[in-house]
Amino acid sequence: MKIAIVLGTRPEIIKMSPVIDEIESQNIELVLIHTGQHYDSEMSDQFFLELELPTPNFNIGVGSGSHGQQTGKMMEGIEEVLVEEKPDMLLVQGDTNAVLAGALVASKLHIPVGHVEAGLRSFDDTMPEEINRKTADICSNLYFVPTTQSAINLAIEGISRYKIAITGNTVVDACFRNLKIAEKRLKSAVSSDLQNLLDLDNILTLTMHRAENVDNKERVINIINALEQLKDLNIIFPIHPRTANRLKEFNLFDKLKNLENVHLIKPVGYLDFLLLQSKSLLILTDSGGLQEEAITLNIPALTLRYNTERPETVSEGGNILVGSNTENIVKMANKILNNKDFSDKMKSAKNPYGDGDSGKQIIDIILNSYNNGKLKIDSPSDIMINSSSKIAVINEDTTVSDFEKENNALIQIIYNKNDIEFPEDNINLKDKFILYSS
Ligand code: UD1
Numbered sequence: 459m460k461i462a463i464v465l466g467t468r469p470e471i472i473k474m475s476p477v478i479d480e481i482e483s484q485n486i487e488l489v490l491i492h493t494g495q496h497y498d499s500e501m502s503d504q505f506f507l508e509l510e511l512p513t514p515n516f517n518i519g520v521g522s523g524s525h526g527q528q529t530g531k532m533m534e535g536i537e538e539v540l541v542e543e544k545p546d547m548l549l550v551q552g553d554t555n556a557v558l559a560g561a562l563v564a565s566k567l568h569i570p571v572g573h574v575e576a577g578l579r580s581f582d583d584t585m586p587e588e589i590n591r592k593t594a595d596i597c598s599n600l601y602f603v604p605t606t607q608s609a610i611n612l613a614i615e616g617i618s619r620y621k622i623a624i625t626g627n628t629v630v631d632a633c634f635r636n637l638k639i640a641e642k643r644l645k646s647a648v649s650s651d652l653q654n655l656l657d658l659d660n661i662l663t664l665t666m667h668r669a670e671n672v673d674n675k676e677r678v679i680n681i682i683n684a685l686e687q688l689k690d691l692n693i694i695f696p697i698h699p700r701t702a703n704r705l706k707e708f709n710l711f712d713k714l715k716n717l718e719n720v721h722l723i724k725p726v727g728y729l730d731f732l733l734l735q736s737k738s739l740l741i742l743t744d745s746g747g748l749q750e751e752a753i754t755l756n757i758p759a760l761t762l763r764y765n766t767e768r769p770e771t772v773s774e775g776g777n778i779l780v781g782s783n784t785e786n787i788v789k790m791a792n793k794i795l796n797n798k799d800f801s802d803k804m805k806s807a808k809n810p811y812g813d814g815d816s817g818k819q820i821i822d823i824i825l826n827s828y829n830n831g832k833l834k835i836d837s838p839s840d841i842m843i844n845s846s847s848k849i850a851v852i853n854e855d856t857t858v859s860d861f862e863k864e865n866n867a868l869i870q871i872i873y874n875k876n877d878i879e880f881p882e883d884n885i886n887l888k889d890k891f892i893l894y895s896s
């Protein structure tokens with residue numbers, strides 16, 4: 459079997475690393491395609507080195523640009539490679555422009571697409587990432603979702619439950635594996651920017667790069683005002699290049715740099731960054747990956763957003779949305795700093811993203827589907843009559859799979875009083891409503 463992977467930004471490299479490791483350990487042929495969206499060494503190359511990943515077979519070199527430019531160039535480049543390499547499957551991860559471009563191109567070439575970290579929804583269509591993930595999900599054939607909630611999101615959109623696998627998030631694999639390595643290293647291996655900062659007390663790790671925050675001067679000012687007030691915290695801020703550029707455009711870079719409690723550094727490698735997170739009292743971020751890593755590492759998180767596609771982190775109690783409101787940020791950060799019970803409760807939130815074996819689960823499922831011929835995409839040769847979804851209430855003891863067999867049906871969603879359930883095979887349907895098609 460031959461698997462192609464498209465990636466192009468820092469989080470995709472990190473979160474695909476466990477999948478690539480598994481592909482290599484199972485001796486599957488890999489075609490690695492880098493879009494070149496992130497190109498600074500500290501945003502790309504250093505992760506390949508640290509995570510011991512193979513050099514990409516192709517680099518499309520799209521660089522920076524508008525969404526249309528980036529996505530268009532990626533599509534052209536990815537199409538050329540896929541036509542030449544003819545992989546049995548293409549894998550994409552997350553919600554960047556690479557995911558949109560890769561999934562769209564492959565689906566039109568009838569190459570099955572596997573979406574790693576599928577099913578996340580912020581329900582905020584102003585975010586480029588929301589458009590990317592929804593479009594990619596329309597084009598995908600296998601969905602590796604991190605949680606039941608993300609499975610339910612897809613089921614509600616009409617995706618067959620047989621294409622959805624709840625695998626946890628590969629970020630947990632990457633986090634567990636690499637934190638161990640990071641902790642064993644000599645102190646001298648830590649980047650010089652960070653070495654002395656790690657010994658500080660009361661560390662707050664800050665990252666932000668979301669367009670809706672850093673492209674909006676008012677929001678940036680509100681966040682900087684909050685940082686200025688958090689004088690008892692040592693704020694360590696490895697700054698994303700997008701954010702550095704915007705702060706300079708807004709003439710705010712020097713103000714931030716001159717704040718005594720803020721330590722502005724370049725983006726650091728994954729091992730350094732995991733160490734930094736693990737030594738932090740709290741994490742303040744608008745990053746998707748950090749919301750997940752915080753709950754994995756038992757560090758309280760405050761998220762600089764008004765919505766999240768990772769709602770499990772909030773409902774489990776490890777993450778609080780503070781938006782870009784100065785007062786909220788200061789109040790919640792001080793509460794974590796000064797109220798041990800509150801902070802301990804956040805730290806004890808259960809990690810909803812699995813046990814760290816997502817990479818293996820994903821590759822096992824792909825191999826199984828491939829060997830059973832389920833990855834083939836053929837044009838239909840049966841006459842099909844479209845059937846819309848129906849609702850039924852079930853009065854007797856019967857399981858999901860028995861109902862589906864008896865009625866030649868596919869159950870999309872189960873309504874259980876006020877809850878929605880994802881239809882796993884053995885759930886008893888008695889006294890529940892189902893949405894199904896047959
Ligand atoms: C992208 C993703 C975002 C993801 C983030 C991870 C999309 C639409 N956005 O956002 O979902 O959370 O990556 O970090 O795909 N730049 C450099 N050097 C680099 C890369 C970027 O200087 O190596 C600067 C350029 O000025 C560029 C800006 O950062 O214009 C933004 O980069 P871009 O890749 O367009 O988006 P991100 O904000 O990184």
Ligand code: UDP
Nearest residue numbers: 468469472696725726727728731745746747
């Ligand atoms: N990260 C890193 N060095 C840094 C900042 C972040 O290695 O200086 C890692 C972090 O641990 C996480 C990932 O980058 O795994 C998150 O990437 P980012 O915030 O850029 O993107 P998002 O997750 O929001 O898409």
